[in-house]
Amino acid sequence: DAGVTQSPTHLIKTRGQQVTLRCSPISGHKSVSWYQQVLGQGPQFIFQYYEKEERGRGNFPDRFSARQFPNYSSELNVNALLLGDSALYLCASSLGLTATNEKLFFGSGTQLSVL
Amino acid sequence: GIQVEQSPPDLILQEGANSTLRCNFSDSVNNLQWFHQNPWGQLINLFYIPSGTKQNGRLSATTVATERYSLLYISSSQTTDSGVYFCAVLNTGFQKLVFGTGTRLLVSP
Numbered sequence: 380d381a382g383v384t385q386s387p388t389h390l391i392k393t394r395g396q397q398v399t400l401r402c403s404p405i406s407g408h409k410s411v412s413w414y415q416q417v418l419g420q421g422p423q424f425i426f427q428y429y430e431k432e433e434r435g436r437g438n439f440p441d442r443f444s445a446r447q448f449p450n451y452s453s454e455l456n457v458n459a460l461l462l463g464d465s466a467l468y469l470c471a472s473s474l475g476l477t478a479t480n481e482k483l484f485f486g487s488g489t490q491l492s493v494l
Numbered sequence: 495g496i497q498v499e500q501s502p503p504d505l506i507l508q509e510g511a512n513s514t515l516r517c518n519f520s521d522s523v524n525n526l527q528w529f530h531q532n533p534w535g536q537l538i539n540l541f542y543i544p545s546g547t548k549q550n551g552r553l554s555a556t557t558v559a560t561e562r563y564s565l566l567y568i569s570s571s572q573t574t575d576s577g578v579y580f581c582a583v584l585n586t587g588f589q590k591l592v593f594g595t596g597t598r599l600l601v602s603p
Contacts, residue, residue: 414591421580421593422537435590467535471591482527483591485537 381406383472383486391492392460400455400489404472410434411453412483413445416467428453429475457491465493496521496585498594505599507571515566515597517581525584526557527591528566532577540566540579571601 384403392398404411410429414422427435428447442458451472457464467490471483497520507513519526528540541548545559552571557564568575578598582591 412591416535421582421596422591423593424590427590437590469537481525482539482542484539485529487534487536490535 383484385470385486385489389490393494396460397458400468402470403452408472408474409451410473412471413455414469422469460493462493496592498583498592500581500594500597507601509603511571512569515579517564517594519562519583521585523583523585527582529580530577573601576601
């Protein structure tokens, strides 16, 4: 079975541009979460989606948005890119809504560089 | 919000040595996981361990929830163990994992 897949693996953008990152969860998993990892730090929670609805949001500006499709795949959009948005963006999937008694499984991430 | 601290921040070992990594958290949790991030950025889930002890090969983990800490033991370390180890906790209903600061491990041959 395939794990969590993310695309693209690397992306270079300039300030002010918009970017879309994609994630496909493990087959059967209905929950997708997005995390941002800045170099040298641990991942920080951005969003959780379950059954196509936003279920949680971290402390990120409105330039960050996401959605989940009927097949449970997800997209993360970032508008008006800033240099500080340069980071590794990680997608995680799990079976259910809550994380109690559940492991999260992460993709390999998308490395975004903003110049 | 909940705070997660890990120690030591950096660790250098010779191949074959044993090590203990520590994770302290500031509030009760209903989910605690240990991850290994390899040099390519992949986060590998090692343990789901909100309490008790688990073992998987050369790795084992213990969480003492009442005292708000968890330990990850690595025995007979190998060069492939190199990378960053993160502890992540959750104390809410949805999946906002809060990650610790990480322990960067380098195992030399």
